[in-house]
Amino acid sequence: MSVYVVGHKxxxxxxxxxxxxxxxxxxxxxxxAVAVMQGELNPETRMVLDKFGFxxxxxxxxxxxxxxxxxxxxxxxxxxxxxxxxxxxxxxxxHKIGDVTTNNPIFFCAKPVGCTxxxxxxxxxxxxxxxxxKVAGLMLCAIISDTVLFKSPTTTDADKAACEELAKIAGxxxxxxxxxEMFKAKSAVDGVPAKDLIFRDYKDFDMNGNKVGCGQLxxxxxxxxxxxxxDLYNAMKEVKEEGGRHTVLLMLTDIMKEGTxxxxxxxxxxxxxxxxxxxxxxxxxxxxGMMSRKKQTIPPLQEAFGC
Numbered sequence: 001m002s003v004y005v006v007g008h009k010x011x012x013x014x015x016x017x018x019x020x021x022x023x024x025x026x027x028x029x030x031x032x033a034v035a036v037m038q039g040e041l042n043p044e045t046r047m048v049l050d051k052f053g054f055x056x057x058x059x060x061x062x063x064x065x066x067x068x069x070x071x072x073x074x075x076x077x078x079x080x081x082x083x084x085x086x087x088x089x090x091x092x093x094x095h096k097i098g099d100v101t102t103n104n105p106i107f108f109c110a111k112p113v114g115c116t117x118x119x120x121x122x123x124x125x126x127x128x129x130x131x132x133x134k135v136a137g138l139m140l141c142a143i144i145s146d147t148v149l150f151k152s153p154t155t156t157d158a159d160k161a162a163c164e165e166l167a168k169i170a171g172x173x174x175x176x177x178x179x180x181e182m183f184k185a186k187s188a189v190d191g192v193p194a195k196d197l198i199f200r201d202y203k204d205f206d207m208n209g210n211k212v213g214c215g216q217l218x219x220x221x222x223x224x225x226x227x228x229x230x231d232l233y234n235a236m237k238e239v240k241e242e243g244g245r246h247t248v249l250l251m252l253t254d255i256m257k258e259g260t261x262x263x264x265x266x267x268x269x270x271x272x273x274x275x276x277x278x279x280x281x282x283x284x285x286x287x288x289g290m291m292s293r294k295k296q297t298i299p300p301l302q303e304a305f306g307c
Contacts, residue, residue, distance in 0.1 A: 008078035036060035074098035117142035136169035194235035207305035
């Protein structure tokens with residue numbers, strides 16, 4: 001029976017590459033593992049897979065009757081549908097522990113690092129399995145993406161060390177050039193419907209009974225979205241109403257300036273103002289230094305909602 005290795009909904013580079021890298025490790029240690037994903041590739045992830053010669057994993061959104069390994073998440077809301085009708089056999093992550101539960105003991109490895117790719121680097125070493133050159137390239141790109149080339153506050157020394165070693169294995173001599181190639185791909189917005197941009201990197205959260213959604217677009221320059229701001233705002237209002245959400249945020253993160261223009265649609269913007277000590281005036285507010293949804297955006301908002 002195959003085991004399906006799957007990342008979260010609205011897959012990003014870490015989610016997709018971790019599924020591939022861990023499936024390769026499981027196969028090397030005797031398990032019939034298949035990497036899958038829960039949605040279409042974003043531009044950055046497509047560029048990374050093309051660069052290192054990988055095809056996109058098949059899409060799998062239903063866990064019914066399947067054994068699954070969750071990577072880069074442990075929340076039911078981010079997992080495949082009907083997770084309770086399948087069997088979770090492992091979880092590999094770098095986020096806070098979510099609400100997935102199991103009937104039996106499983107291997108659960110979650111570490112406070114900037115990327116699941118860093119955790120996987122350590123698991124390859126623990127299992128005495130050499131990382132294939134192309135797989136090392138994927139893992140390197142995942143860490144660069146999640147840490148924004150070490151600019152994110154989620155970055156640890158373990159992430160930096162992993163990148164140095166993975167770059168050598170992958171034959172990457174200029175990590176900065178690779179990062180800029182990725183960031184340019186990540187910034188691609190031309191011709192993409194506004195709602196698709198919101199959901200490119202998006203997660204929902206339960207905050208004291210309130211459904212709060214947060215998307216993020218990482219951009220090399222905010223001017224790239226200057227002409228579509230109204231479209232994004234209107235799409236956010238649709239997303240809010242359609243999902244019965246209290247608040248929808250869209251982080252327009254300027255990679256170079258190291259901050260976020262935070263777009264806000266909310267039943268009560270005072271929660272956002274309290275969380276970040278800002279005044280929301282119009283569609284958005286600049287939050288200097290905000291780079292990480294996981295560490296800088298969601299925790300203060302959860303605290304504001306009394307979670």
